[in-house]
Amino acid sequence: MAETNLKRKRIISVIGTSTASPGIYELARETxxxxxxxSCIVVCGGRGGVMEGVCRxxxxxxxxxxGLLPSALSEANPYVSxxxxxxxGEVRNIAVVSAGQAVIxxxxxxxxLSELGFAMRQGKxxxxxxxxxxxxxxxxxxxxxxxxxxxxxVTAALEGLPE
Numbered sequence: 001m002a003e004t005n006l007k008r009k010r011i012i013s014v015i016g017t018s019t020a021s022p023g024i025y026e027l028a029r030e031t032x033x034x035x036x037x038x039s040c041i042v043v044c045g046g047r048g049g050v051m052e053g054v055c056r057x058x059x060x061x062x063x064x065x066x067g068l069l070p071s072a073l074s075e076a077n078p079y080v081s082x083x084x085x086x087x088x089g090e091v092r093n094i095a096v097v098s099a100g101q102a103v104i105x106x107x108x109x110x111x112x113l114s115e116l117g118f119a120m121r122q123g124k125x126x127x128x129x130x131x132x133x134x135x136x137x138x139x140x141x142x143x144x145x146x147x148x149x150x151x152x153x154v155t156a157a158l159e160g161l162p163e
Contacts, residue, residue: 009064010040010041011041011101012035012041012043012104012154013042013043013097013099013124014032014044014050014105015093015096015104015108015116016051016105017050017106018049018051020049025052025053027130027150028051029054030150031053031057031129031154032054032055032058032063032065033058033060034057035057035058035061035063036060037062037063038154040063041063041065042065043068043096043099043100044096045067045068045092045093045096046067046068046076046077046083046084047069047075047077049107051080052078053106055079058079059079065079066081067080067082067083068096068099069085069092070086070089072085090111090114093118096115097115097118097119098118100124101125102125102158102161103115103116103157104127104128104154105126105144107129107130112131116131120142120143125157125159126145127145128144129149
């Protein structure tokens, strides 16, 4: 087998609402751009809202985004680099968070809440930017790093990952 000089890129999953407000959309867009500038591949659900924003930002930053779509190619937002139809509906949420080395959650509705649960169950580093507040059965905060800017989200997600 030929030796290659390829360096593996870090993969970060970004989750969030498909109906983002303009402010949440811009947070996602900036997060995607910052991840791309740090040579990360973005994985998301590939549709609108936060998913579109992060894909747009990744594209603007010269990066790659992978969209794991629920059922049809027509669901892909116009900025996703690699749209992959899973045929899994919302069950794809598990694949979205499983693909990343860390997860950034921006905003979010109930689908995002399920992804947060899957990510924490898998022991992933989870970073929250204006997202759900999650507690365990005793009322203790769940393992979620809360931040207030896209730069802080990206920095926290990449902490400790090999370059």
